[in-house]
Amino acid sequence: MELKTVTMEIPDEANIIIGQSHFIKTVEDLYEIMVTSVPQAKFGIAFCEASGPCLVRTEGNDDALKETAVRNAHALAAGHCFVLVLKNAFPINVSNAIKQCPEVCSLYCATANPVEVIVAETEQGRGILGVIDGFKPKGVESAQDIDTRKDFLRKIGYKR
Numbered sequence: 001m002e003l004k005t006v007t008m009e010i011p012d013e014a015n016i017i018i019g020q021s022h023f024i025k026t027v028e029d030l031y032e033i034m035v036t037s038v039p040q041a042k043f044g045i046a047f048c049e050a051s052g053p054c055l056v057r058t059e060g061n062d063d064a065l066k067e068t069a070v071r072n073a074h075a076l077a078a079g080h081c082f083v084l085v086l087k088n089a090f091p092i093n094v095s096n097a098i099k100q101c102p103e104v105c106s107l108y109c110a111t112a113n114p115v116e117v118i119v120a121e122t123e124q125g126r127g128i129l130g131v132i133d134g135f136k137p138k139g140v141e142s143a144q145d146i147d148t149r150k151d152f153l154r155k156i157g158y159k160r
Contacts, residue, residue: 008115017084023103031059041089044069050079078126
């Protein structure tokens with residue numbers, strides 16, 4: 001077995017969600033979740049099919065984001081994983097709906113941070129072991145940092 005890290009491409013002002021699924025219908029169901037949860041969202045989805053023709057399946061409503069999702073999925077080349085790249089929405093707007101999708105097994109990350117995916121490769125294929133999401137902590141928040149966090153959450157409408 002060989003371990004590799006694969007760096008994900010995340011466009012400016014975009015977020016990425018990486019997950020594991022088990023069925024070709026995933027791209028269509030994730031498309032429906034996106035358009036019904038956040039109609040103004042722009043997104044691209046790519047799903048690595050792990051049996052049959054083993055294609056990267058794709059959906060979305062933004063060609064550039066679809067292309068980015070496909071590049072990321074192709075770089076991962078890990079069975080039944082999916083990559084969703086989104087703009088004009090936050091993962092928090094859709095992550096619960098995605099987790100409730102019957103064929104979604106788990107989410108590895110939902111972030112705008114730089115992401116490295118840890119992939120194991122064997123003779124059979126590749127699988128995702130986990131992700132490195134962002135950077136390690138630099139300290140503990142101060143009273144001013146707490147105020148900044150609270151102000152930010154209110155500014156973007158997540159707290160009153």
